Amino acid sequence: MTTVLESLNAGLHEAFAADERVLLLGEDVLDPYGGAFKVSRGLSTGFPGRVLTTPISEAGITGAGIGLALGGYRPVVEIMFGDFVTLALDQLLNAAGKFGWMYDPAVAVPLVLRTPMGGRRGYGPTHSQTLEKHLLGAPGLTVLAPFHLAADEPGRLLRDTILRTGSPVVFIENKLQYLLPLLDSAALAEFEVELVGNPQAPAYRLGLRDAPPPGLTMAAYGYMAELCRQAIPPLAYEQEIFVELIVTTQLAPFELFPVLDSARRTRHLLTVEEGGRSLGWGAEVLAQAAETIPGLKVNRVAALDLPVPASLALEAAVLPDVNAILRAAVEMLH
Amino acid sequence: MCNPFGVFLRGRLLTRRQPTYVIIPPVDDHARLYRMLFLIRRFEETVLAEFKRGVFSGTTHTSLGQEANAVGVISALSPQDAIFSNHRCHGHFLAYGGDLRALFAELMGRATGVGGGRGGSQHLHWRNFYASGIQGGGAAMAVGRALAFRRAGSQNLVTLFIGDGTFGEGLLYEALNLAALWSAPLLIVVEDNRIAQTTPSELALAGSMTGRFSAFGIPCNELDSSDVLEIQAAATGEAAQIRTTGKPRALILHTCRFGPHSKGDDTRPAGEVQRLQAERDPLRIHAPRLAQAERTQLEQEVEAQVQSAFEQALADPFPQLVEGRP
Incomplete structure (x- = not known):
């Protein structure tokens, strides 16, 4: 692999x-x-x-x-x-x-x-x-x-x-x-993946195969997109929350249309990032989405606004993990 | 230093091992050099005078008093060489052959300016000439550009103009290390006007300037002169050495700033500037090499040229933001 x-x-x-x-x-x-x-x-x-x-x-x-x-x-x-x-x-x-x-x-x-x-x-x-x-x-x-x-x-x-x-x-x-091993068709057996945008700056739409229409859009990139992907099946099977994950590869200049397109349908947008919560990528995504989509419900998963500690116990408390994503999604939808 | 020109040389070489430069300029060189010195002088004087009338906007840093550095060094280079300049770049730009009207227009924020009005006084680019307003910001880029010349098998070199104030910036030392380590064909020209904005060198510079270069094994010569012929000869020698050895060298030009750092921010006593003007004016040093009639005619021509470029730029349109330009 x-x-x-x-x-x-x-x-x-x-x-x-x-x-x-x-x-x-x-x-x-x-x-x-x-x-x-x-x-x-x-x-x-x-x-x-x-x-x-x-x-x-x-x-x-x-x-x-x-x-x-x-x-x-x-x-x-x-x-x-x-x-x-x-x-x-x-x-x-x-x-x-x-x-x-x-x-x-x-x-x-x-x-x-x-x-x-x-x-x-x-x-x-x-x-x-x-x-x-x-x-x-x-x-x-x-x-x-x-x-x-x-x-x-x-x-x-x-x-x-x-x-x-x-x-x-x-x-x-x-x-x-x-x-991480690259996600091949076996690893993505449960998922539908679609390329949106151009190959120079692709974005991807991920959702569970044959699932009902999604009620929550997640936006993420890089390693956090993997954690979001891991959160999708338990949210569906345990909480009946169906997620459409939009993975962007171009963070700047801002390419927001796949996120907006999805959020218009789901009316719920959760951004997930490993950077600090304040004044960051998620804040800008949510601001622009809120400007465009009336009544949109938004939430953010991000690191605490602290330096990243060395102790693994402290580091885990500062950086967001899959559980943080699950909690935020449940909070938004229930 | 031997004197190839048979004229009185005001400057003196400070280095113990004096380089021997024997460069015989073409017969028309004295006039050509004077023309450019005078052009830069009149451009800068016009800028400072007209700033008060609101013709120009933003800021500016004139080359008054340092004209011979720009003209002497750049006349010693090949047109294919690259130049990285700094905030005090008008003289370098004009000596490189940059367009007078486009420079006026850039300082006026007009669409016809060197950068279409986007860059202003400190941010000029034309052909292989780059100027930007961050102290020392061009140092490592100059090294990279020089490496690109060398890798492409070209004999061209890069000249990096810095000032005495630039020695405070850390990036400069990273760049010197890289230049020496990788044998970049780079000429570092230090224009030491002994004052950084308002701060005299004594308050900003520990140790010696030459020591900074010798620490990296970069040969360094000094020249305390405002004579364009001396500077041209020194730069020609340095450039020849660099083209032969493919290695970086430095030339420190001890010079004098006649104008303010920017506009009206000169904190030096007026008497000091007057003394510098009396002793170290590059135009007054070079002028006697031309016949009076030739010089008068040349000055009239340049005067008309500057006036015409200024009037044209003043009539040029202001730019508009273009949608979709990245």
Whole structure:
């Protein structure tokens, strides 16, 4: 069974093979180590000279990546932990994201910055965060987070993004999602899955096969989308709550139509995210949905607005799990 | 330093190992250089004067007093080289060949501006020229752009203009490390006007400027001059070295800012600026190399050119937001 990690690794290999302009910059990315999470493993061996292991300089390597992109390359910058993206924020926000707009004619910056977010491994407050909400809404920055379907692999999305983008993309990976096997037809036997949106920024609609019309829309991405999927059968069988799950891969610019389309039918919208509850992705989804759909009932599942603790017991209390999703759904519908 | 031009040189090289630059400019070079120095001077003076009348909006940072850095360095580069400039970028842009009317228009927020009015004074891009308003923000991008040149097998280099104030930014040191580590064909030009906005270097800079480069093994020369020929010769030598070795080098130009940091925010005593103008005016240094009649004619031509560009920009339309532009 292919895991998300293997799929992303294969996607990188395919991108490197397809276009010589693809380069990788990151800390500890050379073989045999192949990056802290091994997503880049094999690239330095397979494509000598195109993988640059770097000093611990997140801003510097992001800037160097932008410069390479200005010079016609398609660099991929690996930031070892998502928490470190704050160090590169100026380069993303004040440079890469702006060049496509503030200059005339627009300047292409085909840069992909990949980084793993997320907790549940006890790494503590500076190695466990889900920080992408701080990147959302910056003009010119696209933020993607893959879903782990075998029929439309995360590696496919990564590969195509690297090969096709003309503007900077932050590709949000997730540490626990790395380990998940891709959802194949056997794993999804109970489910109906439908692709909505375009393949550059797909969204997926998931529901139980042959179920009654859904009464609740869940919106999620990345690893939390997996937890939502796990919550769907017990909600149906134990609570008779039928869920339509909308998984988005493009967090910014905001792609809301599949969520709105579903929420219009169900009249109930629950957002589920691993980032902190306040001022985050879910808040914006619910605000825009409420502006569009009169009488919509809304709720949020998110982390507490605290740093992510190291102790596994404390971490579990701060980050939302499947039970939190079940509780929130029941609260909304009963 | 030997003097290839047979004229009195006001500046002096501070480095112990003095580089030997023997560059003979084409015969028309003195006039061409003076024309550009004068053009930048008159552009900047017009900007400051007209700002008071409300013709321009936002902010601006003029190159007054530092014209010879822009003209000397950029005239030593190849047109295919890339330049990363900063908030004080008008002189660099014009010396690179940027359009006068488009620059006026950009500062006026007009549709015909360099960036269609979206960028303003500090955010200029044309061909291989990029300027942005974050101190040190272009440093690592300059390294990356230089690596792109090298990987593509080109002989081109990147020039990064920074100021003495930029030494406070951490990204600069990441970029210097990367440039040295990866042999980026990069010329770092420091325009040390000894004052960052209102803060003199003594209050902002510990240690030495050259030490910062030598720590990374980046050869560094210093020049305390406002003579465009000296600066051009120094930059030509540096560029030649970089093209030969493929490695980064730094050139520190000790210079003088005649104008305020932005507009009307000069906290220095008036006497100090007057003294700098008397001693270090790049135009006054270069002017005697031209015959009086030639210089007068050239100044009249530039004056008319600046006036015409200004009037045209003033008549240009304001932009409108375009739906769907990303």
